[in-house]
Amino acid sequence: MKVVKFGGSSLANGEQFQKVINIIRNDPTRKVIVTSAPGKRFQDDIKVTDLLIKYAQSTLKQIDCTEVIDQIWDRYQIIANYFQISQDLLQPLYQELINLPNHSYKDSDFLLAAFKAHGEKINAQLLALILQQQQVPAQFLDPATAGFMVSDNANDARVLSETYQNLSKWRQTPQLLIVPGFYGITKAGDIATFSRGGSDISGAIWARGLQAELYENFTDVNAIYAADPRIVPQPHPIKIMTYRELRELSYAGFSVFHDEALLPAIEGQILINVKNTNHPDLPGTMIVPEKNFQPQGIVTGVASSNHFAALYLHRYLLNKEVGFTLKLLQVFYKFNISYEHMPSGIDDLTVIFDKRQFTESIRQQMCQEIQKVLQPDKLEWIDDYAIIMVVGEGMRNKIGVMKNITVPLANKHIAIHMINQGASRISIMLGTKKADATAAVAQIYQQFFDE
Ligand SMILES: Nc1ncnc2c1ncn2[C@@H]1O[C@H](COP(=O)(O)OP(=O)(O)O)[C@@H](O)[C@H]1O
Ligand SMILES: N[C@@H](CC(=O)OP(=O)(O)O)C(=O)O
CATH class of the missing domain: 3.30.2130.10 (VC0802-like)
Incomplete structure (x- = not known):
């Protein structure tokens, strides 16, 4: 079975959602889908996570939040309209968003974490609704129910070791599981997120917990390139690389894959395939263990x-x-x-x-x-x-x-x-x-x- 993570760019609008659904439907071994929040649709667009941060900050300053709530909800409503999802089904998601300020939080850091996490949570619930409407037996699974436990660093959490045991129990579930990335639950029951870009980490943890044969990470580039494509035009695509090569490169700026996501993959010896949602037939980049690896050149x-x-x-x-x-x-x-x-x-x-x-x-x-x-x-x-x-x-x-x-x-x-x-x-x-x-x-x- 495969664990598949879709990044924010892959879930930014209705058209992108449709590509994601085609990818899921094309391969029945894709059993666990990890979502990000809707990302940028164009260069100057704002990621939903950034809008949620603004919502949290306005709440803390007791400023009127109507405008930012509308901006956030609009992102989900556009996607729901594309698939003609009824307002009845959407209402609970909208309520969750507008009720965020009404819960009690341990402190402002945990408030921020809970607001941010709802970008992925609402997106995962929406994807599950759309798949169900298309007769795909999909089930939304919350990290609290799944047992996805993290440390109590509100906005820079670490996974707790018991998570792997908890997640392994979901391996036999017949339904397709749709799980939100980026956050987990602390022992005290609070939401805590990983650092920015942390849905990659969630995907790697799920892959290790379920001992997946492959962790597919879908993004908006054909491969991991030998240099950031924003610095070097049309850089050389890397076909295969080792965990530690990617760990070092992600640490130093390859934002395409979160450096902390390597550790669970290494511990579980899970193969990773970074692929493009817009060109899923291309091979992408394989990330593999060091053992028996034959370098393709001097520098990767x-x-x-x-x-x-x-x-x-x-x-x-x-x-x-x-x-x-x-x-x-x-x-x-x-x-x-x-x-x-x-x-x-x-x-x-x-x-x-x-x-x-x-x-x-x-x-x-x-x-x-x-x-x-x-x-x-x-x-x-x-x-x-x-x-x-x-x-x-x-x-x-x-x-x-x-x-x-x-x-x-x-x-x-x-x-x-x-x-x-x-x-x-x-x-x-x-x-x-x-x-x-x-x-x-x-x-x-x-x-x-x-x-
Ligand atoms: N070496 C690299 N190879 C490919 N993409 C890179 C590299 N370094 C930085 N990037 C950037 O990472 C982006 C993908 O990461 P990200 O925006 O986090 O995607 P997602 O929305 O799928 O999570 C690419 O669009 C590219 O601009
Ligand atoms: N949505 C979160 C987590 C994440 O992983 O996002 P993305 O897949 O767009 O990098 C963020 O923006 O930080």
Whole structure:
């Protein structure tokens, strides 16, 4: 059996819903369908999740929500009209949407999570109604009923291990299950969502829980490309890649697949196929275990991401000082901050953070505390920081790869602020200025793919 996730772009309007229904009907082994909320129909459109965030914020500020509710409901009504779903059937979904402010929530974070989750919940219920109208035996299944349990981080939840056991019980269900992605239920019974784009994670968890033979992830591109198509025009499509290659590339900017969705797939050794809803006959990209994998080339992909910042610390004889890093980590712990990488020299240390976890005031307080506790000769916060990741299983046994990365950058006068190669030797990470990131990706791509 297959678990199939459809992204927001695949469920954005009636026409896209029809393509999704054709895909479902074409293969009876597609047994569990994971939905996103309606996404963008055109470039400047607004995703339903973003409208729900506005609805939540207006509710918290006690501002009139009529307009945003109308905007949200309009998205579902247009889809329902396309399939001539009766108002009687739609009423309960509309009620759910307008009643969101009337429930009690533990705090504003959980209110936000519950509002956001309804983008996928209403979409899943609507898809089930449409399928039932077309005589497909489909059943909407709520995460609470399914036993899809998550930690109590309201908007950045982690799956709880008991979820897999709970989900496995749904394997024998004869009906087609339509389940909303993006959220689960905490032990206290509250809704908590994954981070943005997290329906990919839900799909991977369902696939692992049900031990699916395949996790199909339908989106709006023909394949995962060797570079973001918004940076490199018509990039090379990747036919096959390993879990860890995609994990590294998703982490560093391949937004087509959520990096946290790899872990459940790896744990369950579930094969993943990323495919295009608009061209379902194309093979897409297969993501497979490392064992017996034959690399197709040296580099598989090049990604870049701007949501990083770096803290640079300098102090003479840092290498001789016992406990310096320990004290630094204690400060991070105190401020509940995680770090990404920590490349170091003899007298200096750079710490790279995902800056989405900071407010300006937390950042300032943390830097002041570091100055006080560690008294470095120099402390610099570098906000203008991008990370470029060059990834490929084929790099492992290849000598001279570094030269082929650095020379094209030097030719374009792009300065490299940091280089880090992991022990697995399948990825090289570079730090550059934000303004140089896209040019760096284009240069490296050209070097390895444009012959
Ligand atoms: N390397 C890549 N290969 C393919 N698409 C990519 C890549 N990097 C970024 N993307 C972007 O990811 C988009 C698909 O992801 P997303 O918008 O989250 O889709 P969905 O709505 O299906 O969840 C593509 O339209 C593309 O712009
Ligand atoms: N709707 C949520 C979750 C998600 O996965 O969406 P999408 O499939 O459109 O990336 C979001 O926008 O974050």
